[in-house]
Amino acid sequence: MYYEPEIMNAYKLLHEGVLAFAHAEQQGIRIDMEYVTLKMKHLTRTIEKLEANFSKTKFFRHWQHTVKGKVNIHSNVQLANFLYKIKGIQIEKETVSGQGATDEEALRKMDIPELSDLLQIRKLKKIRDTYLDGFIREQVDGYIHPFFNLHLVKTYRSSSDSPNFQNIPKRDEEAMMIVRRALCPRPGHQLLELDYSGLEVRIAACYHKDKTMLAYINNPASDMHTDMAKQIFIIDKFNKDLPSHNVLRQAVKNGFVFPEFYGDYYKNCAESMACSWGKLGRGVWKPGQGIDMPEGHLADHFIKKGIKSFPKFVDHVQKIEKDFWGRRFPEYAKWKETWWREYKKKGYLIMHTGFRCSGIMSRNDVINYPVQGSAFHCLLWSFIELDKRLERKEMNSKIVGQVHDSIIIDIDPRELEEVVKLVYKITCQDIQKTWPWIIVPLDIEIELCPIDGSWAEKEKYEFRYFFS
């Protein structure tokens, strides 16, 4: 059988990657056991209290009245049955198998106060049972040793388990603080995390080489998300330092730009931006609705601009999508077509890093796999290189984990400057020499927690003065 020569580079990356990951697994991450034990007790008390209150409500008594045995408030089968069959609520959202959904979005739409209480219970149980209990179960002498796998993901990314170190809460402030407080450096050390900034966007650009996108990446003062926010929300004097404008920018970034890159389309994007972020309804908009900003409420602003209802906004976003791929990023759009056509002809695709994806893939798979995979491989290459260098220098600082585009180091404060310089050299400079296909600059951000602090306390670390 014929293999393209690049496949040996891919093999080498996997081989060395497995060894480097094993090294990190062996190090492990320290858990503040005293804290976790105490916090679990607190959470259990709070959950019991919330459950007791919940079972006193009219809602619960009605529910209990309609079933033969005992209600289990954590059973979504029972909950769906009660809400949709007994109470006769119209199903607005279905699960993948076509049942009435009972996820947060579905429950919030029903506007029943008791369901908010149920969601709060769910959230605390998730924190306790998935994360804190997982740490307790997996720890050995106060250290967890999460596995990092390289053989399980279709795109040749990694996965993690026992416990999964790649889905520790971050967005929800309360969950983040509770769970990350449990993760600590070794005594006298600090936890440091280095993140590649916008890695997937940059690696995508190495494939499609779109002129406009390259300009955005090469000019740090430019901001694609702000430009798109101006266009979508029709605001000329856009100021992202204004809290309300920043909400719109985030809405555009997470509700339009990234979903479009992943292959989503205008209808979902319009809904996400207007309803989830802008807090507007799906019908005709009325004055005073939506988030508040200097231009007035979002609804008033849109009405003034001639967009009086959600359907009108959908049309508006459709035009912007057309403009996005047709005028702004035509070379990116062309690349998507070329790769899809090539895949259909050959039945496989080869990444810049030498990995081959074959089997049945959708159009979205074909545009996402190479980008997701090779972006991760940049991280993996850096991980391997850094691991070797720390080992060779016999440093006390050790890599302990990785989250797709970031590396977590348990660092000896005395080695901080040396490690940071090394990290920057490897992640942003050396990698360019190894892989000439990386035609964009790569950049990182660093976060650091205090000595003997926890991962919840990490803060942005200004390291650039080392280089000035």
Place this chain on the structure above:
DNA sequence: GGAACTCGCCAC
């Protein structure tokens, strides 16, 4: 009594 499934939810 365990395997396999669904659902919901956490991350990038």
Place this chain on the structure above:
DNA sequence: AAACGTGGCGAGTTCC
């Protein structure tokens, strides 16, 4: 033409 990519895991439920 089609219509969001990749995972892990806990709890409940169903199947054998």
